[in-house]
Amino acid sequence: MFFALYTALSVRLHQRLLTTGYDLGIFEQAVRSYAHGRAPVSALKGPGFNLLGDHFSPVLASLAPVYRIFPSPMTLLVAQAALLAVAVVPLSRWAYQAHGRTAALVTGIGYGASWGIASAVGFDFHEICFAVPLLAFSVTALGNERWRAAAGWALPLLLVKEDLGLTVMVIGAYIAWQGSRRLGMATAFVGLAGTLLEVLVVIPAFNPHHSYSHYERFGGAESPGGTTLLGLLHLPVDLITPQAKVITLILLLAPTAFMALRSPLILLALPTLCWRFLSAYPPHWGTSHHYSAVLVPIIFGAFVHSLNRWAPHRSTQDRRTLRTGLAISSAMTALLIAGFPLAGLADPLTWQTPPRASAAHRVMDRIPDNATVAAANRLVPQLTNRCTVTLFGFPDIPLTADWIIVDAKYPMGFPISAQDESHALDQARFGGYRAVAQDDGFLLLHRSTPGPQASVS
Known part of the structure; x- marks a missing residue:
């Protein structure tokens, strides 16, 4: 039981x-x-x-x-x-x-x-x-x-x-x-x-x-x-x-x-x-x-x-x-x-899958297998079985992944605050990442060609 x-x-x-x-x-x-x-x-x-x-x-x-x-x-x-x-x-x-x-x-x-x-x-x-x-x-x-x-x-x-x-x-x-x-x-x-x-x-x-x-x-x-x-x-x-x-x-x-x-x-x-x-x-x-x-x-x-x-x-x-x-x-x-x-x-909510979960998976499905991904903390375990995943926004770690996926609508606040995460996304865009998908707040960025590394601080 x-x-x-x-x-x-x-x-x-x-x-x-x-x-x-x-x-x-x-x-x-x-x-x-x-x-x-x-x-x-x-x-x-x-x-x-x-x-x-x-x-x-x-x-x-x-x-x-x-x-x-x-x-x-x-x-x-x-x-x-x-x-x-x-x-x-x-x-x-x-x-x-x-x-x-x-x-x-x-x-x-x-x-x-x-x-x-x-x-x-x-x-x-x-x-x-x-x-x-x-x-x-x-x-x-x-x-x-x-x-x-x-x-x-x-x-x-x-x-x-x-x-x-x-x-x-x-x-x-x-x-x-x-x-x-x-x-x-x-x-x-x-x-x-x-x-x-x-x-x-x-x-x-x-x-x-x-x-x-x-x-x-x-x-x-x-x-x-x-x-x-x-x-x-x-x-x-x-x-x-x-x-x-x-x-x-x-x-x-x-x-x-x-x-x-x-x-x-x-x-x-x-x-x-x-x-x-x-x-x-x-x-x-x-x-x-x-x-x-x-x-x-x-x-x-x-x-x-x-x-x-x-x-x-x-x-x-x-x-x-x-x-x-x-x-x-x-x-x-x-x-x-x-x-x-x-x-x-x-709790009845336990048995209901929120629509945002489906939105997250639609966005994550754009990421190919074996890709390198920097992901928000709650999205990481949705990808670790098929990709090499790091935690987006972890302080002082260079951002080298090909893909970034975050929950811009409801950021978890770990490892950085929502404000710092927004700043980190701006740095990533400056480093060559471009938004390729967005659904219900889930934002996916991709860098197809190598660019300057963006250090999250």
Whole structure:
């Protein structure tokens, strides 16, 4: 069921021109490169930019065979829907085996309808969709004290994204604490070593600046003391301020009636929460985008594990507490749906393709396959399966594409403002581009002969 819901939401967003180059277009360019036997280059990140120099996510190559058969951004969106939906299986099965049908339904629906997963589905495609089922299976194995299985499901996280090695490290520490010390210590070592190797060696080797560019999001202007002693003393305050961080924590735990806090499995969420809340990048703190998706299977795994405290075979009071917790969990899940993307499935507009989408495709059909195109952010993923696409207006990047397509009527405002985009179009015309098509605000320009490059600034 959730696979169908996730697919419907993400596909309809794409058909309504509500997906973006940053990030669906970037990931499609990487998968398209893999599908043709090349390194994962994304022109949207820069000329010849290898995505392994941004984040270490070689797991994307697993989509290449399917993409080769179905070369479309829809392939990525459907794959993401499937991966996120699969995580329901181990969590709900564990709840059923431990506590019965009601607990399984509450857990499965709570995870599947959670705002963290919905926010990921509602914003393009991201590599973390591979991590979610791996974490669900690993947490389930931990809760059932199957230590080898837990480590086995956790280790592939090193191929999903560089920060997840820290989660592997904590999983290893948990195994060492609760079960096999040797296996746990080995898993923890591999997790920590993997993250250090990826951040300090592998990513800089592929990065054009030979560095890990995401360092700049930590210890920046938002951090009172940076890496000074004052900054270190201020870390506990940084973890809970501004208020958005506390709200995110509350909303993460509320669907479990805060019962997840009763399980030590909740410790697995600490690495992700720490790097997000210590970041100087405000979107990391809140509930939008995909950043909370990897926390959802951990929190619901901790929720199922916490139910053991009030197992049905215990006292009448314990059974009553269990039923109350499940009822509160269900109520919070239902209450939060309205504020997040899954609620869009009940909106009639979701199922109506705006006439402007047809106009956009009529204009884009003028662009030949394999052309070089500079496109507005929302038009990028409509073209990345057949053209080499860059983002029009990206600051300080020379404009060398043969074609430009923008939405002059309703500019998105990223990466530049509407006013700056208009200025950039004037520069492009000066550089030799001429309008060849216009329909309902969608403007297509073409430069048939080489002219002076127009630098967008």
